[in-house]
Amino acid sequence: xxxxxxxxxxxxxxxxxxxxxxxxxxxxxxxxxxxxxxxxxxxxxxxxxxxxxxxxxxxxxxxxxxxxxxxxxxxxxxxxxxxxxxxxxxxxxxxxxxxxxxxxxxxxxxxxxxxxxxxxxxxxxxxxxxxxxxxxxxxxxxxxxxxxxxxxxxxxxxxxxxxxxxxxxxxxxxxxxxxxxxxxxxxxxxxxxxxxxxxxxxxxxxxxxxxxxxxxxxxxxxxxxxxxxxxxxxxxxxxxxxxxxxxxxxxxxxxxxxxxxxxxxxxxxxxxxxxxxxxxxxxxxxxxxxxxxxxxxxxxxxxxxxxxxxxxxxxxxxxxxxxxxxxxxxxxxxxxxxxxxxxxxxxxxxxxxxxxxxxxxxxxxxxxxxxxxxxxxxxxxxxxxxxxxx
Numbered sequence: 001x002x003x004x005x006x007x008x009x010x011x012x013x014x015x016x017x018x019x020x021x022x023x024x025x026x027x028x029x030x031x032x033x034x035x036x037x038x039x040x041x042x043x044x045x046x047x048x049x050x051x052x053x054x055x056x057x058x059x060x061x062x063x064x065x066x067x068x069x070x071x072x073x074x075x076x077x078x079x080x081x082x083x084x085x086x087x088x089x090x091x092x093x094x095x096x097x098x099x100x101x102x103x104x105x106x107x108x109x110x111x112x113x114x115x116x117x118x119x120x121x122x123x124x125x126x127x128x129x130x131x132x133x134x135x136x137x138x139x140x141x142x143x144x145x146x147x148x149x150x151x152x153x154x155x156x157x158x159x160x161x162x163x164x165x166x167x168x169x170x171x172x173x174x175x176x177x178x179x180x181x182x183x184x185x186x187x188x189x190x191x192x193x194x195x196x197x198x199x200x201x202x203x204x205x206x207x208x209x210x211x212x213x214x215x216x217x218x219x220x221x222x223x224x225x226x227x228x229x230x231x232x233x234x235x236x237x238x239x240x241x242x243x244x245x246x247x248x249x250x251x252x253x254x255x256x257x258x259x260x261x262x263x264x265x266x267x268x269x270x271x272x273x274x275x276x277x278x279x280x281x282x283x284x285x286x287x288x289x290x291x292x293x294x295x296x297x298x299x300x301x302x303x304x305x306x307x308x309x310x311x312x313x314x315x316x317x318x319x320x321x322x323x324x325x326x327x328x329x330x331x332x333x334x335x336x337x338x339x340x341x342x343x344x345x346x347x348x349x350x351x352x353x354x355x356x357x358x359x360x361x362x363x364x365x366x367x368x369x370x371x372x373x374x375x376x377x378x379x380x381x382x383x384x385x386x387x388x389x390x
Contacts (some may be wrong), residue, residue: 035347135202138219140168153378199305212237217274241278244269268310272329
């Protein structure tokens with residue numbers, strides 16, 4: 001066959017087309033492998049395996065902190081997750097955010113009663129006295145003046161559940177409390193750091209105890225244990241509950257140290273009246289409050305221990321305080337509590353300002369014999385107790 005210029009041109013064109021086609025095929029396969037590898041890396045980064053479901057319709061999940069590293073986390077716990085294709089993972093999204101897509105309401109939300117309390121859900125979890133951990137904050141200088149009246153009255157009803165958190169060793173009161181006097185090694189002063197230090201130890205001891213409820217009181221409180229137990233039996237310790245009473249009429253507002261243009265608003269139960277927290281909620285507090293981290297939270301907002309408890313629960317964890325009016329602190333006028341309602345109250349207190357005392361009005365022992373009025377109160381609630389019968 002004679003090779004003419006036309007035939008040479010046609011042959012060159014054919015070879016060129018073949019080479020170009022081959023290059024296109026190679027490039028296309030390379031892009032496909034790169035896309036598959038990238039997609040697999042995303043799945044691995046989000047702890048998902050490339051199952052048959054994700055091969056057909058990929059649903060990716062990854063931590064917010066990885067997506068928006070330059071933005072502040074929405075929660076100290078940093079557990080929020082972002083989901084794509086919400087119609088395919090709506091049920092999972094509801095589990096994470098606790099919302100019902102049909103009603104738009106948060107799942108498990110409870111209506112507030114007229115008294116300001118959240119209505120408790122019916123629970124099959126039974127709470128007994130031994131399920132309650134009661135921590136009392138005190139100091140060495142108050143062992144005799146404040147602890148003696150507690151040890152003689154309501155402590156006797158729950159001696160295995162009550163623990164005193166102090167700041168020094170005291171062999172005498174270690175024996176009197178049956179080994180329930182805990183030296184926190186915190187300062188004996190009444191400043192913020194000392195208070196937060198003791199509360200930090202209280203929380204850690206409760207978490208070690210495996211009990212269902214953590215209740216905190218001060219060494220100037222009388223606790224009506226049957227009424228406290230009755231209250232806690234209305235609430236499920238496996239749910240998130242923060243029970244107490246604020247000492248202010250409006251939510252506390254403090255500056256947001258992470259954004260000076262904003263303020264943070266939250267309620268807190270005053271420690272002077274006492275408060276109780278369910279085990280489920282204290283477990284959620286652990287990343288912020290356990291192992292000494294509670295003191296760091298106190299320093300962050302620079303406020304006392306009871307305020308920091310409210311800050312963690314209401315602001316960080318977005319859980320609400322359930323107001324229980326039957327808790328009372330020395331910030332209230334004790335004589336306004338009617339004697340015929342004593343059996344319905346949970347806690348009482350007392351204080352002295354100069355020559356004036358703030359105590360409940362109750363008949364019984366003389367003022368000299370019973371300056372706190374706790375002995376007389378105990379005898380009114382439990383008239384068959386030995387020292388009352390005499």
